[in-house]
Amino acid sequence: MAGKYMDEPPHAHQADDLTRRPAGIAAEAPWRLQGWPAPCAVCSTWTREGLCQPCRTRFAGWKARCTTCGRPGVLRCGACLQHPTPQVACVVALDYQFPIDQLISRLKFQQAPEWAPLLGALLAQAVVRSGTHPPPDIVTAVPLSAQRLAQRGYNQSWLLAREVARRVGRPALPHLLQRWRHLDPLSGGANRQERGDLLQGAFLPTPAQRHTLTGRSVALVDDVMTTGATTRAAATALLEGGASQVHLWVLARTPAPDELP
Template sequence: MPSLLRHWTHTALSRLPAAALPRVCALCSMNAPSGLCDGCQTQFFAQRHHRCRRCAIPLSLNVANDHECGDCLRQPPAFDATIAAVDYAAPADRMVLGLKFAARLELAPICAAMMRDALLTRSDMTLPNFLCAVPLGQQRLAERGFNQALEVARPLSRSLGIRLIPELAFRQRDTHAQARLDPAERQKNVHDAFCLSAKTIDLVRSAHIGIVDDVMTTGQTMHELAVTLKRFGAARVTGIVFARTPQQ
């Protein structure tokens, strides 16, 4: 691990309370004080994909990281870049599902550490001025009891030393779960779904904002939130996600 990453890892772990750190591997249950054992890290996550600079979809190995995929070239989304730690595929999907639907909140710092490493290894990326998590609607938040994106954003903010503003944006209406919809329905589902709170509008102007989420599937939610942020003057929007769904 490069010295810079070792520094950030030490800083991140030192800022987390001991109770927040799992003592066994999230995937194989072997002893792993950092939450992911060396074996699983090497077997499942050591190889990094070349990804589209804008949407983080995996690209072929002979394509540089500053390249954009054909879809982004034809119809650029409102966000400017995306960092993804892993593909949404086995076994990383187990971590996402465990966090989101089984309330395994101890997985959030593990996901955040992998997202931080993915961000810091990209020399072509600049760090955001501050972070926000993709907000949940009130009904979904009441049902789940927590926002998994916010749970990941908290340790990510601490480890990067970048301010997190949880109340930056909110959903002005409840939306259906994107995973159950086809691409056309997803776009309609989240259209005009987000708004900024009055007390944070001034913070957005001319700022580089990092949007944190657990999974990016089509990018429509990220696009719509970026549209809202840029409408209020954001200069740049970067998505930072744990998992990116590969194209089918």
């Protein structure tokens, strides 16, 4: 039986019903999708774009970042020079700080997938601004474990990937990778090395999709990057599955302690 969406298998989503009417603060979002004026997601000024121009400039403006890990301030950071990343390029749209973290939290934790178009548009804008041309052949997302998908009901990174792919004119394929290891949320406090050890073997390329991956460049989408261990493991799995190269597209990156004001 075909999946709910033409470009995904039946197991790609479980309770991902984007047609249901949202409740609470997310109830504003469907009006934005139809181009109606609605309060800015941050300051409540009327806008047709979800995020008004002053808030875009203040919180979602361009920032020089490392082209392979997204660290702000340099075009290639010392860490990437010393330890090259599996991805050939990295685009990060935003810093994971207030108020952007609140918007992502609505999408990720408050059962509000209708926020994906707004946040996906911000990521797509960053991708276009980065000058990546031509875009990678296909777009995919960091998969959730079966346990996490069952809890949340949808993969927020896939919703973002689908939005970005549509805006850059590339196909979105959600099932190129499978996640075989579930990490407890408490493991998020582990350092980079510990996270890397925990994630070894967590992702595997889907055997039936190796013909799709072989020789093709892939954009890997994730919602939030902290240590980079998750995206490193997923990018490595894509390369092991036959991808020619991996580009990392991340909505927001958590600043390291030395990057905070």
